[in-house]
Amino acid sequence: MRTEETARRVVATPAARAAIERLCRRGQVMFVQSGGCCGGSAPMCFRLGEFAVGAGDLLLGHVGGCPFYIDAALYLAWREPQLLLDVEPGSAEGFSLPAADGQHFVVRS
Amino acid sequence: MKYAHPGEPGSVVSVEPRYENFIGGKWLPPAEGKYRVNLTPATAKPICEVPESTPEDIETALDAAHAAARQWGETSTAVRATVLNAVADAIDAHRESLAVAESWENGKPVRETLAADIPLAADHFRYFAAAARASESHTTEIDANTIAYHFHEPLGVVGQIIPFNFPLLMAAWKLAPALAAGNCSVIKPASPTPWSILKLAEVIGDILPPGVLNIVNGPGGEIGKALATNPRIAKVAFTGETVTGRLIMQYAAQNIIPVTLELGGKSPNIFFSDVMAADDDFLDKAIEGLVLYAFNKGEVCTCPSRALIAEDIYDEFITRCLERISRIKQGNPLDTETMMGPQVSAQQLAKVSSYVDIGRDEGAVVLTGGHKAHVDGEYSGGYYYEPTVLKGDNKMRVFQEEIFGPVLAVTTFKDEAEALAIANDTLYGLGAGVWTRDGSRAYRMGRAIQAGRVWINCYHQYPAGAAFGGYKVSGIGRETHQMMLEHYSQTKNLLVSYDPKAMGLF
Numbered sequence: 001m002r003t004e005e006t007a008r009r010v011v012a013t014p015a016a017r018a019a020i021e022r023l024c025r026r027g028q029v030m031f032v033q034s035g036g037c038c039g040g041s042a043p044m045c046f047r048l049g050e051f052a053v054g055a056g057d058l059l060l061g062h063v064g065g066c067p068f069y070i071d072a073a074l075y076l077a078w079r080e081p082q083l084l085l086d087v088e089p090g091s092a093e094g095f096s097l098p099a100a101d102g103q104h105f106v107v108r109s
Numbered sequence: 110m111k112y113a114h115p116g117e118p119g120s121v122v123s124v125e126p127r128y129e130n131f132i133g134g135k136w137l138p139p140a141e142g143k144y145r146v147n148l149t150p151a152t153a154k155p156i157c158e159v160p161e162s163t164p165e166d167i168e169t170a171l172d173a174a175h176a177a178a179r180q181w182g183e184t185s186t187a188v189r190a191t192v193l194n195a196v197a198d199a200i201d202a203h204r205e206s207l208a209v210a211e212s213w214e215n216g217k218p219v220r221e222t223l224a225a226d227i228p229l230a231a232d233h234f235r236y237f238a239a240a241a242r243a244s245e246s247h248t249t250e251i252d253a254n255t256i257a258y259h260f261h262e263p264l265g266v267v268g269q270i271i272p273f274n275f276p277l278l279m280a281a282w283k284l285a286p287a288l289a290a291g292n293c294s295v296i297k298p299a300s301p302t303p304w305s306i307l308k309l310a311e312v313i314g315d316i317l318p319p320g321v322l323n324i325v326n327g328p329g330g331e332i333g334k335a336l337a338t339n340p341r342i343a344k345v346a347f348t349g350e351t352v353t354g355r356l357i358m359q360y361a362a363q364n365i366i367p368v369t370l371e372l373g374g375k376s377p378n379i380f381f382s383d384v385m386a387a388d389d390d391f392l393d394k395a396i397e398g399l400v401l402y403a404f405n406k407g408e409v410c411t412c413p414s415r416a417l418i419a420e421d422i423y424d425e426f427i428t429r430c431l432e433r434i435s436r437i438k439q440g441n442p443l444d445t446e447t448m449m450g451p452q453v454s455a456q457q458l459a460k461v462s463s464y465v466d467i468g469r470d471e472g473a474v475v476l477t478g479g480h481k482a483h484v485d486g487e488y489s490g491g492y493y494y495e496p497t498v499l500k501g502d503n504k505m506r507v508f509q510e511e512i513f514g515p516v517l518a519v520t521t522f523k524d525e526a527e528a529l530a531i532a533n534d535t536l537y538g539l540g541a542g543v544w545t546r547d548g549s550r551a552y553r554m555g556r557a558i559q560a561g562r563v564w565i566n567c568y569h570q571y572p573a574g575a576a577f578g579g580y581k582v583s584g585i586g587r588e589t590h591q592m593m594l595e596h597y598s599q600t601k602n603l604l605v606s607y608d609p610k611a612m613g614l615f
Contacts, residue, residue, distance in 0.1 A: 036511030
C-alpha cells in the first residue's frame, strides 16, 4: 500500500476541516463516498464505525483525522482523481450527518 | 394549458402553511415540534412547512402500525383487495390535483404526472389487489399420512424509504404489495419531496384502516436510521443510492430482517444500424427512444444515460436526435406543453453542472447543451439545466458515473460484440435498451446484457406485471410484479400427520 500517495488522494478545504472538527467534538466521524444517483455523488459522513467497511473499500486517506473510504471499483471508474472535500449550503444526503446547520459535505474531483 | 401554482387562486391543489405526519389515520405534529420549509424547484420558493421529526415520531408511527397489524393481517384477501381497489379509484378521481402537487414539488412536467405517474400509481394498487386475490399456496402430500400445508402470512409491520424522483409512484410501488400481503407500513419520504405524498394521504387516508399507512418526514440520518434499525419492523425496503443501500442492508442484518434495494444505474441504450433501414414510424420511435434520457429531467435510476450507436449510422442518426433534442420545451412544470422541468434541488443542479465540467475536462465533446438553462420570468430562479449530449468513450467518468440529470453520454460501436462489451462495462445493472428490427439480435442482446430490465424497442415503460430490479450493484429484489407478494410474506408450513401410530423411536 503506497501510504504517502494514498494520503494525498483526499484533501479538505479549511471550511470542511472546521466542520469536521466541530462534528468530532461529539465523536469521530468517517466518510464514505457515494456513487451518484439521487445522493448527488455526495461524500456520506457517519459516526466512526457506523458503516461497515469491507474488503472492497479503499481507504483513500484521512481528513481532519477521520478516515475517508471509497469503493475500490468505484474509484477506478472515477479514474482515481484527487478528491477535495468541501462544504456547501444544502441538506445532508441519504443518512449522512450534515456538515453544519443547513450545510452538507461535497467532493470536487 | 397552465395549471395555477398550488395554493394560488384557481389552483386544483390547496396548500396549508404547515403539514403534519400522518400516523394512525390522524395528522400528528412531530413530538419536538420542529418543522422545515419545503421548496418548489420551479422557482426556489417555499410551498409549505413539513415536520422535521425525531426518532420518537418513528416509535409513535410503529405503535400505530402494530395496533393495526393483526386486524389488517387477518383481513381476507377479498376485503383487502376491495380496499386497495378503492384506493386506486380515489387516486384516479384526484388525478389532476395529485399530478399538479407532485409536479410542483419535484419539478417533473405535469404532462408526465398526468399521463404516467398518477395513472401508474392507481394501477399498481389494482394489480396487487388482483394478485393478492388470485394468490394460492401449495399443498404437498409427503406420504399417505403426512401432508404439508403452506400459507403465506404477512410479515407484520414494514419500513419503507422512498426517493424523490417519483414520490407518488415509488410510494405506490412500495405500499401496494406490502398492504396487499397484509402488512402495515411506516414510510419515510425523501427530504426534497415530503409533501406530495401527504396530499396522497389526504386522498386515501380515510379509505385505509388507521395505522395501515403511516408517513413520517424528517432527516434521513435520524428518521431513516430510526426506522431501518428498529427491532419492530419485519422488513425494510429502500430505493436510493448505493452507500445508503449498503447501510440499510447492514441495519437489516442487525435484526435479521429481509431487505429489498433498488439502487442506481448507468443504463445503456443501444441503437443498431437497422433502425435507419427505413424512414418510418420505427425510426421516429427510436429517435424518441434516445431522447428519453431527458424524461423526468434525467432523475431516473434507469435513465438511458449512455447511448451506444452503430458506427455506420452515427452521423445521420445523431443529427436527427439532436434536432429532436433542440425542440425540447423547458420551463414551468405546470404548463402541459413543458417537456422538461427543473432538477429537484439546488444541490442536484450543482452536481449535474460539475459532471458536465468533468466531461469537458476529460475530453468529451459537448454536442448540445452544457449549461444551466436560462428560463424567463418567475421561473428564472428555478433549478434548470439544458438537455445536454456529450460524445466520448465508455472509459470516461461521464460514461461510468451516475449523473442523475439530463446529460447523455454518446459513443459508437462497430459490431454486436463491441456493443455488448460496452453495454456491460459498468458497475451497474439496472436497465438497458436495445433498438433493432432484427428479433433474434434483440433476443441475443437482451439475454446477454447484465441488467434486470432490458427494454426492447421501447424505454421508460413501467407497467405492473413486468418485474423490475437490478443486477450487480443496482440492487436486490424485484418490484412491480406479483413476486413482490412473496417478498412481503413469510411462509408458514403446517406439517400434519394423520397417522394414529407413534414413530417407534421412544
